[in-house]
């Protein structure tokens with residue numbers, strides 16, 4: 513089936529496929545808390561003057577000061593988060609500057625999980641018979657931490673699985689159109705392409721702010737647009753796309769909203785803001801959960817349509833219990849997941865977010881001084897920043913992967929390198945185990961490595 517690719521200046525066709533017939537769903541409201549994120553954004557490189565974020569000069573994170581102003585390298589950066597590094601088992605020889613991809617599990621969470629595994633090993637009958645009730649308790653704790661309706665979320669394995677469940681609930685058919693953007697995550701946009709016609713909105717990575725992003729998305733809505741599947745925070749570019757204003761505007765136009773909040777839990781103060789029809793978020797990124805932990809939140813009128821991924825003895829209970837239960841499998845990660853959110857709360861979630869945003873800004877400031885990197889517009893409250901590589905570098909997935917591995921092997925730094933047709937970019941994350949020197953090492957090494965590339 514042909515899919516249409518909408519650019520801000522025109523259209524082109526791409527290919528995709530769709531199969532699942534079914535009935536369309538109607539837009540509506542969910543049970544998430546009120547909108548409002550208090551975020552501000554900045555616009556990347558400025559020249560010569562200004563204050564580099566995170567330099568201890570009185571610039572607080574969250575005010576959108578441009579990085580790369582020539583002062584970041586003259587400072588030692590923000591101080592360490594007290595006790596942060598000691599909470600993780602990460603290899604100290606590696607600078608782990610890519611928390612955004614797979615997260616990292618703090619020791620207290622691992623220990624709870626290991627305790628659960630020991631319990632299962634000691635008495636499998638007792639453990640597995642207790643799982644449905646314990647999942648319900650884990651769900652309740654997670655909902656409370658996220659500000660979600662405890663009846664309206666299901667615990668699932670990851671964002672990709674959640675996307676598939678949400679799209680199945682919508683019963684899309686071959687004529688239904690799903691709007692995505694070219695910043696969307698491949699497995700998630702791929703889930704839409706399997707089921708429906710996909711219209712891809714091309715968003716210039718340099719669009720200045722959330723308002724410009726929203727305007728570009730809304731300009732691509734047509735009477736055929738049934739669903740908008742949009743990132744809360746995009747993976748390659750660390751841009752806020754599906755903010756509350758855009759979700760509201762899409763709802764007014766009768767478009768069902770599905771928000772990919774993979775990065776939202778733990779990183780955004782109000783991860784479910786905007787009341788989309790469907791929302792999913794990974795707990796194994798910024799919420800300190802073990803891998804394989806995610807949440808699918810569903811507005812009340814869609815809940816009855818979310819399919820259970822496999823038939824199970826819990827089917828009679830419907831959403832969310834039937835969606836969560838996977839017969840005999842390893843539930844220890846999901847059962848330990850609330851510990852991650854509890855740890856974040858104990859550390860002070862706002863403090864962690866401010867620290868991480870400040871450190872990400874500092875790191876981006878150092879990288880922005882390199883001739884081969886230019887910062888993208890950013891949201892100053894986030895713990896991830898993206899910079900564009902010199903034109904022509906990392907244009908494809910294999911080129912990006914090769915550069916990523918080259919950086920890891922030569923510099924001992926883990927970062928995300930994302931491909932883009934005209935030239936990709938580098939995304940750095942910041943977490944409480946990171947130190948400013950790690951970004952310094954990356955910046956010094958990259959200067960040389962990119963000059964040779």
Ligand SMILES: Cc1ncc(COP(=O)(O)O)c(C=O)c1O
Pocket residue numbers: 612613669670671672673697699700743745746747772774775794
């Ligand atoms: C925005 C976004 N969506 C979805 C995913 C997929 O997450 P998972 O592999 O847990 O399904 C990612 C992973 O990095 C992501 O960044």
